[in-house]
Amino acid sequence: MSVEKINSSDGSLERIILKGQNKSSVEIYLYGATVTSWKSGGRERLFLSSQAKLDGSKAIRGGIPLVFPQFGPGELPQHGFARTRKWEFLDAFEHGESMVAQFRLTENEETLASKWPYKFILNYTVDLTATTLSTIIKYENTDTREFSFTSLMHTYFRVPDISSTVVRGLEGSLYANKITGADNVAEDRENVMIAENEDRVYINVPDTVSIKYGKEQVSVRRFNFEDVVLWNPWAEKAAEMSDFGDNEFKNMICVEPGTVSNRISLRPGQVISCGQLLAVNDVLA
Ligand SMILES: O=P(O)(O)OC[C@H]1O[C@H](O)[C@H](O)[C@@H](O)[C@@H]1O
Numbered sequence: 001m002s003v004e005k006i007n008s009s010d011g012s013l014e015r016i017i018l019k020g021q022n023k024s025s026v027e028i029y030l031y032g033a034t035v036t037s038w039k040s041g042g043r044e045r046l047f048l049s050s051q052a053k054l055d056g057s058k059a060i061r062g063g064i065p066l067v068f069p070q071f072g073p074g075e076l077p078q079h080g081f082a083r084t085r086k087w088e089f090l091d092a093f094e095h096g097e098s099m100v101a102q103f104r105l106t107e108n109e110e111t112l113a114s115k116w117p118y119k120f121i122l123n124y125t126v127d128l129t130a131t132t133l134s135t136i137i138k139y140e141n142t143d144t145r146e147f148s149f150t151s152l153m154h155t156y157f158r159v160p161d162i163s164s165t166v167v168r169g170l171e172g173s174l175y176a177n178k179i180t181g182a183d184n185v186a187e188d189r190e191n192v193m194i195a196e197n198e199d200r201v202y203i204n205v206p207d208t209v210s211i212k213y214g215k216e217q218v219s220v221r222r223f224n225f226e227d228v229v230l231w232n233p234w235a236e237k238a239a240e241m242s243d244f245g246d247n248e249f250k251n252m253i254c255v256e257p258g259t260v261s262n263r264i265s266l267r268p269g270q271v272i273s274c275g276q277l278l279a280v281n282d283v284l285a
Pocket residue numbers: 059078079154178199200229230231254256
């Protein structure tokens with residue numbers, strides 16, 4: 001088990017690499033506090049585009065970008081400012097079976113001058129075990145006024161083949177289809193598969209959904225996040241994105257825990273912790 005801090009002496013961005021038991025590891029860029037790699041049993045579980053910008057010029061395309069305080073388009077830049085700010089690295093250490101790293105983001109002059117002008121502290125904890133990765137944000141209102149926000153962990157999973165990838169646990173939930181504009185559609189499938197440009201916000205989702213591919217399954221358990229966004233840009237939209245390889249849509253699926261259909265409100269001094277626990281399980285059969 002080890003912690004490595006890569007400084008930017010060669011011009012690359014600073015990052016932290018935690019190595020845990022059984023060939024597990026996680027890499028976190030201070031830029032956006034973006035997790036860019038998670039390995040369990042020596043295998044990469046997250047998708048990072050070969051075209052991703054890793055120089056701080058754009059939000060990182062892949063891994064786990066953190067969306068705060070605005071999901072999607074709006075008064076702030078798309079998906080807010082947390083994914084394009086440099087976070088402070090607080091500490092990394094071994095804790096029982098886990099390797100843990102902690103990061104912090106607070107307001108700055110730019111955010112105070114933005115359309116979301118509040119004082120806040122986000123404490124972000126990344127916890128790695130041999131078979132799990134948990135990412136938790138503690139949101140704290142340090143302002144004198146109540147504020148509200150939307151937030152999400154934009155998790156990009158690497159899959160061998162999208163055409164045989166199944167998402168389970170969504171059956172019975174309602175979703176808004178952001179492509180067609182249809183709202184409150186009931187999901188009636190036990191096994192959700194993607195075969196075109198999909199962008200859906202699921203609400204009333206059970207705590208755990210899972211992604212199954214081949215003989216493996218990764219489960220995604222949420223804490224205090226209400227919704228799950230399901231996204232794959234498919235061929236045409238992928239081709240329009242400068243930081244996404246044309247054929248890479250075949251090897252990724254975004255299953256994104258967040259609270260985006262409602263807003264989270266915090267009074268002065270109030271705190272809430274929200275996050276996700278990703279766990280790798282082998283599937284027999
Ligand atoms: O291109 P980005 O700003 O990173 O957004 C990528 C995607 O994020 C989420 O999944 C949204 O639901 C999509 O509408 C959006 O296209």
